[in-house]
Amino acid sequence: MGGTISVAEPILGDEERQNVEQVLESGQFLQGQFVESFERKWADYVGxxxxxxxxxxxxxIQLTLNALGLEPGDEVIVPSLTFGxxxxxxxxxxxxxxxxDIDRDTYTLDPxxxxxxxxxxxxxxxxxHLYGHPAExxxxxALAEEYDxxxxxxxxxxxxxxxxxxxVGSLGDAACFSFYATKNITTGEGGIVTTDDAEMAERLRLLRSHGMTSRDDHEVLGYNYRMSELNGAxxxxxxxxxxxxxxxxxxxSERLRDELADVGWLRPATIREHVEHAYFWAPFExxxxxxxxxxxxxxxALKDDGVETRHRYTKPLYEQQVFQSxxxxxxxxPWSANERDHLYDESLPVVESIAGRVIGLPNHPNLTDDEIERVVEAVRNFADENGGDGNERP
Ligand SMILES: Cc1ncc(COP(=O)(O)O)c(C=O)c1O
Known part of the structure; x- marks a missing residue:
């Protein structure tokens, strides 16, 4: 037995280090050639x-809504089971x-x-696109078209x-990605917006850098939301x-799904035929x-057995304190101004039935085949060790 098997790991190599070194030596931390090159490559990758x-x-997300002209009090429909x-x-x-509410099978926004x-x-x-499964x-x-x-x-x-x-990322008016350390790729901290709309891209560039059109001109209410050159590198x-x-x-992830297919207490999340899952998670119910x-x-229990898993999201967003209060x-x-307190009295049946049930097994690319085998064994032995009758699926 080795140590604990981690559920997520950033994977960084010599090339990343060399790029970072180059930025450190140059002293040029403001977004520059690396950020620009990263943007170009990401746009090409997404299409x-x-x-x-x-x-x-x-x-x-905030800047995208700003660039779309979201006015105070305007409503945005979100799924109730996602990161806050x-x-x-x-x-x-x-x-x-x-x-x-969410789709029972894919956990994504129910149209x-x-x-x-x-x-x-x-x-x-x-x-x-929760856990890596695209929304419908x-x-x-079609709904967006109908209601403008x-x-x-x-x-x-x-x-x-x-x-x-x-x-994904090329399907809506715009899309937002995160490059937080656990994501499929990371920049340390970072994010990106993708769009085919040149005007929106221009507006986003303005907003992310103080709304400045030149050194002395603040044209709109902007922010400092730039990506630093270190992260871009x-x-x-x-x-x-x-x-x-x-x-x-x-x-x-597919190996875990195959090898655990007959474990009754753990149901692999549905993957629709028309999608390619990004497997940010290997989700099981x-x-x-x-x-x-x-x-x-x-x-x-799996953690105690040396296997880290993810366990989110355990609470519907409408129950979170920030929205309740x-x-x-x-x-x-915008709450009291809009008298919309009732929006957070929801109890949505699918979300309620899924919240707290999904776990993600380790699936990061650094795992060795032996470690994957250990994950499989830990899960397979689990029902016996914990007294469950776990191999009959209800
Ligand atoms: C679904 C979802 N939306 C938004 C975010 C926010 O990204 P960040 O952590 O980079 O701010 C995350 C991050 O974890 C996320 O999982």
Whole structure:
């Protein structure tokens, strides 16, 4: 037995180090040739005309909504089971996140429930390609067309995923990616917006750098959301390694799905035939009624056995304190101004039934075949050791 098997690892090599070294030697930390080159490569990889690098995935969403002209109090429909910043970024822009239910199988925004939540203040849909599985974009794009809404893809977890043959990030009006350290590729911290819209790209470039058109001119209310050259230097190499990383992630994740197919208490997440999963996670659903344990307890027990897993998201976003207490802009805005407190009284059936059940097994490209075998064994032995009757699927 070795040490603990980690669930995620950034993979950095000599080329990344050389690039970083070059930036350190130059003393040029402001976004420059590496950030620009990274943007060009990312746009080409995704298949769009423009990519605008920023300091993280959260501000990528905020700036995109800003560039789309989101006005204070405008509503944006988001899935209720995702990382918090999908929704807090809407609030940062003065908008109101409206929580919709998810598809039972893919955990992504349910188009029918999204439609139910459309009001005359709705301006955009913000589907998340959760765990690396693309949302049902055809239905969502049709809905957007019918109601004249923008579509922003939250592709933070879906580097290189494909929907009906098209790479995600090129399907909506714009898409936002994160390069946080656990993601399929990393820049340390970082994010990027992709779009085919030249005007939007121009506006994003302005917004990310103080709204300045020249050294002395602040044209619009901007921010300092630039990606530093150090982060760009890493991204410029990582983007080239992404296809190889993703191939290994897929190989490992599919092996886990195959080898654990007959374990009754663990159901592999559905992967629709028309998608290519990015396998940010290798997601499985804990069949609590079968093993007699919660997702949390499974997570803890596997951890004690030296296998780290992911266990998120355990709480629907509408139950989070920040939305329950309407704690945006000192509690004043946009909540009370809009008298929309009822939006957070939701109890959405699919989200409620999934929250806390999904775990992600280790699947990062650094894993050796022996380590993968150890993960398989730990899971296979689990039911016996923990007294579950776990091999009958309900
Ligand atoms: C679905 C989703 N959206 C947005 C973000 C925000 O990205 P960042 O952490 O780079 O701000 C994340 C990050 O983890 C995410 O998983």
């Amino acid at each position: 769009v005309d423009h990519a605008v690098a920023v300091s993280n995935g959260t501000v990528a 910043s999908t929704a807090t970024a809407v609030v940062h822009q003065g908008g109101v996140p409206v929580f919709a 029918e429930d999204a439609e139910r939540h459309i009001s005359d203040r709705t301006r955009a849909l913000l589907p998340v 974009m055809d239905e969502l794009l 809404l923008a579509v922003v893809e939250d592709a933070a977890q879906a580097h290189g995923a494909r929907y009906k043959g098209t790479t 890493i991204g410029d190499v990582q983007v080239e390694r992404l296809p190889e990383f993703n191939a290994r992630r897929a190989e490992i 804990v069949q609590t009624e079968c093993i007699g344990m919660s997702g949390r307890e499974v997570w803890q 309407h704690d945006g802009f000192n509690g004043e805005f």
